[in-house]
Amino acid sequence: MDRKNIEILELDKIKEELKGYAATIPAQEQILGLTPVADLDYVRKCLKEVTAARELMAEFGMPGFGGIRDLRQVLDKLEKGIVLSLQELVDISDSLRGFRSLKRYFREIIDNTEETLLEKYYGLIIQEGEKIIILKELERELEACLDEYGGLKDSASPALARIRSEINRTAHRIREKMDNIIKSPQYQEMLQDNLITKRRDRYVVPVKSEYRNIFQGIVHDQSASGLTLFMEPLAVVQMNNKLSELENEEEKEIYRILKMLSDKAGEYLYELRNNLEVATFLDLCFAKADYSRKIGGVEPEINDQGIIYIVKGRHPLLGEKAVPIDIHVGDKFKTLVITGPNTGGKTVALKTVGLFVLMAQCGIHVPAGQETRLAVFKNVFVDIGDEQSIEQNLSTFSSHMHRIRDFLYKADQESLVLIDELGAGTDPGEGAALGIAIMNSLRKKQATTIVTTHYSQLKNYAYDEEGVENASVEFDLNTLEPTYRILMGVPGGSNAITIARKLGIPEEIVEEASKYLSTDEIKVEKMISALSLERDRYSKLKEEYLAKEEKIDSLIKKYEEMVQRLEKERERILEEARKEAEGILETARRETRNILQDLKKSEFQFRSDIDRKGNQLNQHFKEMEEKLFPAELEEEGKRPRQALAVGDEVRLLSTGSRGQVLSIDEDRQEATVQAGIITVKVSLGDLIKAEMPEIEKKEMVKRYRVRKTERVSPSLDLRGKRYEDAQRILDKYLDDVFLAGLKQVEIIHGKGTGALRIAVQEILEAHAHVKSHRLGRQEEGGLGVTIVDIY
Incomplete structure (x- = not known):
């Protein structure tokens, strides 16, 4: 594309603005180098990448590109085997931390987002972010050698630690010796100032030029005026020589460490290039996305x-x-x-x-x-x-x-x-x-x-x-x-004549001007006038349509909001009802167990007391039923009652228990029923003949909403459960077993320490549906199993 055309349309100004949204130098340079591409698929892909980046930015915030340096020249040096400078190694170390932070941004998104959403909205960018390679070993080695100020740590090598320690000791001895010199009355007159400084890497003191031949030392430099000589006292020459030797050793050791680190970085040349390219690409995408947000941009x-x-x-x-x-x-x-x-x-x-x-x-x-x-x-x-x-x-x-x-x-x-x-x-x-x-x-x-x-x-x-x-x-x-x-x-239209008229030009002049218009011009003006009228009519219709559409949209929105509110209210009411029902059932179970415990502790020869307890139990179930299922009880009153006779085998709908009719009181609409060892008085509406399985089944389903599509297992495995969990699971299981009509089941609790076995037996002792229980025989599982008989 011709450069002149691009300049006229001011694309360069857009790129200059966009550059300010990029964090890294390579991305900024890529932005300035952007040129229009005529490849349809490539353009679509680039625009979709920006859309994905903008979606990510809106949902998870902008990723950080801090610390990522322009490593292009550094990596070229590594490719040629050139030893890197300390600053260049620091740049690599900073970049490694930046790459790791960038990778973590994408990892957190992946870990906290459904896979389908990732693929649908963010896939193009996420797959690029996943290409970043974390170089833990290289990062660890560089951090072990480089300090926070961009220097080499003493601990970078044992030799460096030793050399620097000796340098510090030698320098300290030199300063002590020179301190004594500048404080000595013998030299006070000779010195320009009481200070110690360095010239050509040697410790010196400022001596007045007239004492050049008197002060015992070596001249290394002089002031611009020539009045001050910077002299190294002869007393510290040997120590300064030693210091120079140590500093040379330090330089050699530093070079050795830099070479070692450069060689190590060179082993990861491919990974470093890859990471820099990925980071540059992501920085470019997110810069475009941020710019899109700023200008209110869209993907066309x-x-x-x-x-x-x-x-x-x-x-x-x-x-x-x-x-x-x-x-x-x-x-x-x-x-x-x-x-x-x-x-x-x-x-x-x-x-x-x-x-x-x-x-x-x-x-x-x-x-x-x-x-x-x-x-x-x-x-x-x-x-x-x-x-x-x-x-x-x-x-x-x-x-x-x-x-x-x-x-x-x-x-x-x-x-x-x-x-x-x-x-x-x-x-x-x-x-x-x-x-x-x-x-x-x-x-x-x-x-x-x-x-x-x-x-x-x-x-x-x-x-x-x-x-x-x-x-x-x-x-x-x-x-x-x-x-x-x-x-x-x-x-x-030109509108010149119309404007002239509105601005007050005399009407006769305006009319005369109209006569000079050519036929074509008159034709055009008439055409424009007709189109303008048509446009105004269309605009009015469009405004009316848009107003109605807006009203409809508003009504739809209000309706949807109302439906949502009603749905939430329905869910809230159902949840409250469910919790209340659970509480009632739990109360029923607890009180039923208490009644059964009292019965088992009673002297069975006191039959009247047992009957009273049985009636109390039956009445309690009826009360629970009225609270939980009032609609079903109302429906029950409308259902034709079966004709019963003394001696009929019946089943109590409220408990599922079987029994035999001993007597019937038609006035009170009650019957006395022998259920096992208990004699109870029951409402006739709560009884059904035991020999009518189909009717019985329908009544039980309607009463308790229990689905019999799945078979209740005759075995329950509680191994590994805590006491609270075991109690909850066992309670529900025994209810299901009772309703399913099973007469004997096994509870597997394992041998272990015996704690779970004891807990299970305590629960069984207190449960309303348990007739008896015993430990399993050897062939049944021994101490690891309890066999339970159900009423």
Whole structure:
């Protein structure tokens, strides 16, 4: 794509803004190097990556790229086997921590997000983040050698620790000796100042120049004035020599360590390059995503049919001043002619279209509505503005023609051509004729073309020719100001006569001016007037439709909110009812166990007491039933009662217990029933003949909502359970067994310490449905099993 066209559309300004959103130097350089790409699949992929990054950013925040350095030159050195400097190794160490932090960002997302959501919304970015390789060993070795200030730790090697220790001791001895010298009265007169400094890596003191031959020492430097000599006292020469030797040793050891660390880093050259490339890619994507958020960008739908359909597009460089425009071309028509007043927004509209295309082909979201569609073009040709060529001494018209000549030679069906004020700068008649001819040529080449103009002939051309459409920038005749909106299908009027009339020009002059209009101009103005009326009518209908649609949407929203509230309320009521029912049942079980314990402790010869206890038990179940299932009891009253007789085998619906009718009291609607060792008085409505299994089954299902689709196992394994869990599980199991009609089951608790066995037996002792229990025989499992007989 021609560089000049890109500059005119100001893509470089967009890239400069975008650069500020990137954290790493490589990503910033990649942004500045972005160029429009005409590969359809690649452009779609780039835009989707930005969308995924923006979704991630909105859901999980921005990943950190702190610490990641520009390692490109460092890695080139490693590839050549060059020993790295201390700072370069520090850069690698910082980057390794940055890579690890970046990897952790994606790991946390993966660990806390459903796989389907990951794939659907974030897949393109997540799979890149997963490519980062954590280099623990290299990171550990570098951290072991480098301190927080970017220097080498003494502990980087035993030799370095020893050498530095000796350096410190020697330097301390030198300073002590020189302290004695500068404090000695013998040297006070000779010294310029009482301080110790260094020259050429040797400790020296400042001596007055006149004492040069008196002070015993070696001159290493002098002040600019020559009045001060920096001399090394002879008393410390040997120690300074020793210090120099130690410092040389230190340099050699440091070089050895740097080489060792460089060699180690070189072993991970591939991984380091990979991590830098991945981090740069991610930084670029998230920079684009953050920029998209800032400008209110969207991912446009991309096509290769030359279709441009922009909805509420805003020029990104205009900020809040930008007026959203709707404009389209390339579908039913390939050429669009925009007319309207100067400063009305024609040029901005042209630049918006061109810039959007370039941004999308650079993988950058555009500030527009979700329905926006853009095409990929191999070439974008632009002629915008009053650009005279001073060097070639060309007029405005000539410079435009030079550019348009290039377009005509190079344009094809994969080109977008944008021309501002086509045919301007010359005689209007000739300019209009030339403009029509140029548009015809571009149409033959099937180029997607948008031009702006003032010429009425071009409006007529767009009105008459198939494949060409008119558009205009709206002008408010009441305020005499442009609104900057684009009106598709409507040519723009000059409005000169109308404006003159509104500004107070005498009516006779306005009328006379109207007579001088050509036939074509009158035709155009009438056409524009008719279209304007039609547009106003359509706008009114559209407003009414949108108002109704908004009202319907509001009602739908209120309805959905109401349904949600009702559903939540229903769930709350059901949950409260469930908890209340569970509490009632638990109370019933607990009190029933207490009754049974009392019965078992009673003297069985006191039959009347046992009967009373039985009646108490039966009455208790009836009370629980009334609380839990009032609707079923009401329905029961409507159900025809079976005819019973003394001696009938019956079953109590409330408990499921079997018994025999001893007597019937019709007045009280009660029967006395012998159930095992207990005699109880029961409501006739609570009894059903035992020999009617089908009716019995239906009644039990209706009463307790118990599904018999699954068989209750005759064995329960409680091994490994805690006491509380075992009690809860065993209670429910015994209820299920009782309702299923099983007479004997086994409870497996294991041998172990015997604690669980004792706990199980305590529960069985107190349970209402347990007739008896015993430990298993050897062939049944011995001490690890308890056999339970059920009523």
